[in-house]
Amino acid sequence: MLIKLLQDQFIAELTPIYDALEAQQLFLICLEELEGKTRIDFVMNPTLETKQPEQWLAVLTELVQQKPIQQILGKAYFYGYTFEVNEHTLIPRPETEELVEWIMATVAVDQPIRILDIGTGSGCIGLTLAKELPHSAVTLLDISTEALAVAKRNAAALNAKVNFLQGDILALEQLADTYDIIVSNPPYIRELEKVEIKKNVMDYEPHTALFVDDGDPLIFYRKIGLLAKAHLKPGGFLFYEINQYLGKEMVELLEAIGFTQTELRRDLLNNFRMTKSKI
Known part of the structure; x- marks a missing residue:
């Protein structure tokens, strides 16, 4: 599945909840965490595909419910270090x-x-x-x-x-x-x-x-x-x-x-x- 299609779906479903900039940022976080790709990678190759669309959509479902992305991914960054977080x-x-x-x-x-x-x-x-x-x-x-x-x-x-x-x-x-x-x-x-x-x-x-x-x-x-x-x-x-x-x-x-x-x-x-x- 094209990641560009996932980006479109993220923006469409999240902008009623978050502003457009936040929705785009959430997509980019998922791009890095799920695919190991950066915004530059995506811009340079807009035909990037994912082999795990189900995982993307599972994250999106929780984001629509306004669950924090850090809890969805189970980690947060602080002062250059990675910390496990949960409820x-x-x-x-x-x-x-x-x-x-x-x-x-x-x-x-x-x-x-x-x-x-x-x-x-x-x-x-x-x-x-x-x-x-x-x-x-x-x-x-x-x-x-x-x-x-x-x-x-x-x-x-x-x-x-x-x-x-x-x-x-x-x-x-x-x-x-x-x-x-x-x-x-x-x-x-x-x-x-x-x-x-x-x-x-x-x-x-x-x-x-x-x-x-x-x-x-x-x-x-x-x-x-x-x-x-x-x-x-x-x-x-x-x-x-x-x-x-x-x-x-x-x-x-x-x-x-x-x-x-x-x-x-x-x-x-x-x-x-x-x-x-x-x-």
Whole structure:
């Protein structure tokens, strides 16, 4: 079957759901993942054929149902690494890469440090830091058995030597060790913000990793901040990915806990998206 015919079908069926650019991008992702071909290959040879049209159409069926392409393919790319993802883990996002870059700009690459990644999910933050900071000792913590299983498989695939802990951070009275850096991308979307969430997130990504009650939207940040205050080494840092609408409240919370030099940073889309605090 001509891949050009599949392209036409993708565009026709996906443009009522996604805009034309997104529909074309989804087709190109499938071209690369299913056929090992690039856009240039396709442009140079528009008569390319596939021997697996059934697989293409199976992917298209799930895309029409607005299932994320990363979950359909079972993998996502983050900071140049490939991560397994599924319905038990969040799909890594570009703004989280910015958080990782900020962490790496804060420490020397050859500095021996201990890092704790709280709510690790697929492990994208902690495992990337473990690979990029080879002298670091990284621990990944999550409440979800299923998410930790994914993180363990990602660690094995990346040959990253890290430690794993399972636990409910809200129930912990203390952490297992002291750390130079604690980082977390905890649940932060308020119930009132659900109207802004697209179907591909709402229906397919784990709600326990996304949403918090409107009455106390900073519950995870407060608890992690208190634990970090007690378990960060002198001069240590606490990094957060945050709700873009609650930047001011985050700074006030961290100052109330006792952190100094709290910096609120915007992402590339100009949203307040991350904080760095020093003990």
